[in-house]
Amino acid sequence: xxxxxxxxxxxxxxxxxxxxxxxxxxxxxxxxxxxxxxxxxxxxxxxxxxxxxxxxxxxxxxxxxxxxxxxxxxxxxxxxxxxxxxxxxxxxxxxxxxxxxxxxxxxxxxxxxxxxxxxxxxxxxxxxxxxxxxxxxxxxxxxxxxxxxxxxxxxxxxxxxxxxxxxxxxxxxxxxxxxxxxxxxxxxxxxxxxxxxxxxxxxxxxxxxxxxxxxxxxxxxxxxxxxxxxxxxxxxxxxxxxxxxxxxxxxxxxxxxxxxxxxxxxxxxxxxxxxxxxxxxxxxxxxxxxxxxxxxxxxxxxxxxxxxxxxxxxxxxxxxxxxxxxxxxxxxxxxxxxxxxxxxxxxxxxxxxxxxxxxxxxxxxxxxxxxxxxxxxxxxxxxxxxxxxxxxxxxxxxxxxxxxxxxxxxxxxxxxxxxxxxxxxxxxxxxxxxxxxxxxxxxxxxx
Amino acid sequence: xxxxxxxxxxxxxxxxxxxxxxxxxxxxxxxxxxxxxxxxxxxxxxxxxxxxxxxxxxxxxxxxxxxxxxxxxxxxxxxxxxxxxxxxxxxxxxxxxxxxxxxxxxxxxxxxxxxxxxxxxxxxxxxxxxxxxxxxxxxxxxxxxxxxxx
Numbered sequence: 001x002x003x004x005x006x007x008x009x010x011x012x013x014x015x016x017x018x019x020x021x022x023x024x025x026x027x028x029x030x031x032x033x034x035x036x037x038x039x040x041x042x043x044x045x046x047x048x049x050x051x052x053x054x055x056x057x058x059x060x061x062x063x064x065x066x067x068x069x070x071x072x073x074x075x076x077x078x079x080x081x082x083x084x085x086x087x088x089x090x091x092x093x094x095x096x097x098x099x100x101x102x103x104x105x106x107x108x109x110x111x112x113x114x115x116x117x118x119x120x121x122x123x124x125x126x127x128x129x130x131x132x133x134x135x136x137x138x139x140x141x142x143x144x145x146x147x148x149x150x151x152x153x154x155x156x157x158x159x160x161x162x163x164x165x166x167x168x169x170x171x172x173x174x175x176x177x178x179x180x181x182x183x184x185x186x187x188x189x190x191x192x193x194x195x196x197x198x199x200x201x202x203x204x205x206x207x208x209x210x211x212x213x214x215x216x217x218x219x220x221x222x223x224x225x226x227x228x229x230x231x232x233x234x235x236x237x238x239x240x241x242x243x244x245x246x247x248x249x250x251x252x253x254x255x256x257x258x259x260x261x262x263x264x265x266x267x268x269x270x271x272x273x274x275x276x277x278x279x280x281x282x283x284x285x286x287x288x289x290x291x292x293x294x295x296x297x298x299x300x301x302x303x304x305x306x307x308x309x310x311x312x313x314x315x316x317x318x319x320x321x322x323x324x325x326x327x328x329x330x331x332x333x334x335x336x337x338x339x340x341x342x343x344x345x346x347x348x349x350x351x352x353x354x355x356x357x358x359x360x361x362x363x364x365x366x367x368x369x370x371x372x373x374x375x376x377x378x379x380x381x382x383x384x385x386x387x388x389x390x391x392x393x394x395x396x397x398x399x400x401x402x403x404x405x406x407x408x409x410x411x412x413x414x415x416x417x418x419x420x421x422x423x424x425x426x427x428x429x430x431x432x433x434x435x436x437x438x439x440x441x442x443x444x445x446x447x
Numbered sequence: 448x449x450x451x452x453x454x455x456x457x458x459x460x461x462x463x464x465x466x467x468x469x470x471x472x473x474x475x476x477x478x479x480x481x482x483x484x485x486x487x488x489x490x491x492x493x494x495x496x497x498x499x500x501x502x503x504x505x506x507x508x509x510x511x512x513x514x515x516x517x518x519x520x521x522x523x524x525x526x527x528x529x530x531x532x533x534x535x536x537x538x539x540x541x542x543x544x545x546x547x548x549x550x551x552x553x554x555x556x557x558x559x560x561x562x563x564x565x566x567x568x569x570x571x572x573x574x575x576x577x578x579x580x581x582x583x584x585x586x587x588x589x590x591x592x593x594x595x596x597x
Contacts, residue, residue: 087516094519137508137520221526229519413511 018317021055025314028307033353040299043306050313064312065305068176068262069169073304074296075265076166079243080126081295082272086237089118089130090230097138102222104144104212109201111135112152116160116197120167121248124157124403125297132410134230142218146416148208150407151423155200155395155430157403162391163193165251165261169300170359170390174383175261177363178376182251182261188384192441196392196434203430236276243272307360315364324368333372336447339385340439342366346389347435351396351428359390381446388438396431397424448555453588454571454581460485463492463540467531470539471500481546481568481584484539489578491570493543503534503542549583550574558583 028046032039050056056064092114100106111131118127132153139146161168165175165185175185201209231237250257250264273292277285314320331337342362349358366382373379394401398408398420411418459477461470461484473482474497481496502510504527509517548570549558561569568584 090514090516090519133508133514137506137514137517140506140508221522224521225519226521227519230516232516414507415511 017053017055018319020053021050021314021317022319024049024053024055025310025319028310029353029357032357038299039354040302040306043303043310045306047306047309047313050309056309056313056316060316061309061312064315065308066173066176068260069172069308070301070304071260071262072166072172072176072265073169073301075262075267075269076123077296078269078292079240079247079265079272080122081292082236082276083122083240083244084126084130085233086240087230087232088237088240089127090134091227092118093131093134093138094225094227094230098223098225098227102138102142102214102219104142104214105205105209107138107142108149108152108204108209108212111149112156112197112201115153116156116163116193119157119160119403120164121244124161124168124401125406127160128153128157128403128406132407136410136414138222141221142214144212144214145208146411146414147418148204148212150411150416150418151208151427152201152204154401154404154407154427155204156197158391158394158401159193159197159200159434161403162196162388163190166265168391169304169356171387172261173356173359173363174387177367178379178383180383181255182248183255185387188445189387192388192438195441196437199433199437200430203426203433207426239272239275243268243275246271303356304360307357311357311360311364314361320361320365321368324365327365328369328372335373335378335381336443338369338373339381339442339447342382343385343389343438343442344435346386347393347396347431350390350393351400351431355390355394355401359386362386362390381442384446385438385442388442389435392431392434392438395434396428398427400431449551450549450553450555450558450569450571450583451551451581453555453558453583453591454551455583455587456581458483458579458582460579461495461539462486463543464538466536467500467503467539467542468535470495471535474500479584481582483570483579483582484543485579488576491548491572491577491579492540494546494567494570495539495543496567499539499542499544500531504528504531506530546570548572551580559588562588 024046028042031037031042047061051058051061093111096110096114097107100110115127115131118131132150135149135153136146139149158168162171163185165171165180165182171185171189174180175182247264247268250259250268251261254261254264273289277288280288327341328338331341346355346358346362349355363386366379366386367376369382370376370379373382394404398404398418408418408423459473459479459482461473461482463484463486465484470482473479479496480498481494484492484495486492505517506520508514546565546567546569547561549561549572551571551573553571558569562583562585568582570579571581571583572579
């Protein structure tokens with residue numbers, strides 16, 4: 001498709017369209033990074049300019065939007081919006097704390113696992129938004145510092161998110177662009193994320209875990225929590241669990257059923273809306289459907305829409321192909337070297353910049369390398385490198401992922417602020433350790 | 448009719464440095480649900496009332512992190528009282544709520560709306576100096592209206 005949709009020879013303000021697209025692209029990146037203007041506005045404006053300046057026409061712009069990613073995101077967001085009302089997140093946090101007799105280190109491990117598993121299946125931000133307040137309540141009752149718990153939750157939400165197709169936006173984008181399925185992600189990424197999760201808990205244990213102590217009477221108070229009271233609507237909970245179960249089954253059997261991920265998620269969302277509203281009058285239904293739709297993160301969705309158009313515009317000019325060739329020249333066309341460059345550079349860049357535009361750019365760039373590595377099949381190690389780097393890199397700094405910022409917001413209000421440098425000094429090395437583990441894994445399994 | 452007609456100018460007010468215990472005693476002694484807090488110049492800073500005291504029996508995670516459902520926390524009256532006791536020396540300025548204020552010439556209808564919306568008392572302050580001139584509670588309004596009927 002390179003060069004086919006854009007008039008490569010056309011001139012804009014005396015620049016050829018490749019340079020116009022490149023300049024627009026760089027400005028978009030810079031504007032997203034400075035955060036002076038909301039990122040959805042930046043992306044939509046840049047997308048509009050791509051069309052207005054004639055780099056793309058509207059039809060080509062629409063073709064550039066990956067509606068499979070958009071549909072999957074919206075579908076899962078609706079499912080989460082309804083599920084969160086049932087109180088299941090709070091239930092899981094309390095239940096897991098009681099399973100370990102409310103011992104401080106045991107709770108840290110359990111809460112990390114709950115966060116990782118729910119982040120793997122649902123959205124990371126919602127997971128931490130709902131689990132952090134209960135965790136802060138538990139640490140308050142135990143009279144222990146919440147800091148190590150919050151630190152561990154940031155890591156586990158990002159590590160959990162790395163392990164599945166639907167866990168983190170970069171994986172959703174990669175899966176959608178390459179046709180890699182839920183099972184492909186589970187088989188290729190889940191094993192290494194389990195190792196990384198366990199390895200991450202080791203430094204956390206030595207830095208904080210071994211010093212965590214709580215008095216028996218304080219532990220007793222946590223043991224008296226009645227987790228079943230956290231469930232606010234048990235009928236709704238059963239409906240949510242049923243639908244989430246069906247959706248996960250849908251992802252697992254997607255290839256067999258000939259379905260795309262967006263179809264599974266959107267149909268699941270529609271089914272859950274039907275079940276949750278069945279038998280209610282029209283007014284009640286409108287109110288509840290609207291509430292669920294209002295919880296969809298439209299900023300993220302429109303950011304994606306705009307970005308897809310911008311990246312498609314840049315891709316169409318042949319610029320990304322050019323960059324891919326440059327990168328291959330650097331690595332000498334060697335698969336191992338290319339995979340390592342992608343893994344480590346994605347990790348370090350994702351710690352500093354938003355990983356969504358980065359991955360959106362890398363996808364066409366990696367696709368352009370297919371001829372060098374013997375077709376799309378040969379690119380497999382590169383996709384896993386991109387996913388591991390972009391998802392895990394988010395742990396490196398406080399601004400690496402949106403879930404990190406949500407946790408930091410809670411910490412601030414709890415009077416235990418997570419300082420940027422203080423976090424980075426510990427988190428960046430632990431993030432690098434996870435990338436080192438990924439390096440060994442990729443080398444051992446694919447290279 | 449304006450706010451000035453409705454207000455009670457005989458004020459029982461707190462200083463920002465007063466402790467939670469002092470406030471609780473005054474609330475019980477005068478049977479006042481909301482006490483205004485004023486600085487040395489008599490300027491209105493906020494309100495501390497019976498709900499503020501009851502709030503302090505809850506864990507901080509509930510107060511500051513917006514946990515919507517806390518039915519799962521099984522505590523005894525002793526636990527709640529303990530928590531309040533731990534905070535009894537804290538100055539009330541840490542726990543002020545900001546109510547919307549009105550001026551002496553604010554129309555009574557506006558005042559009634561504020562009382563009904565916020566289920567609270569409405570402080571009346573001087574437009575220029577921000578000094579507290581009186582307070583309007585639902586009791587004041589009802590008393591005045593009953594007198595009117597007679």
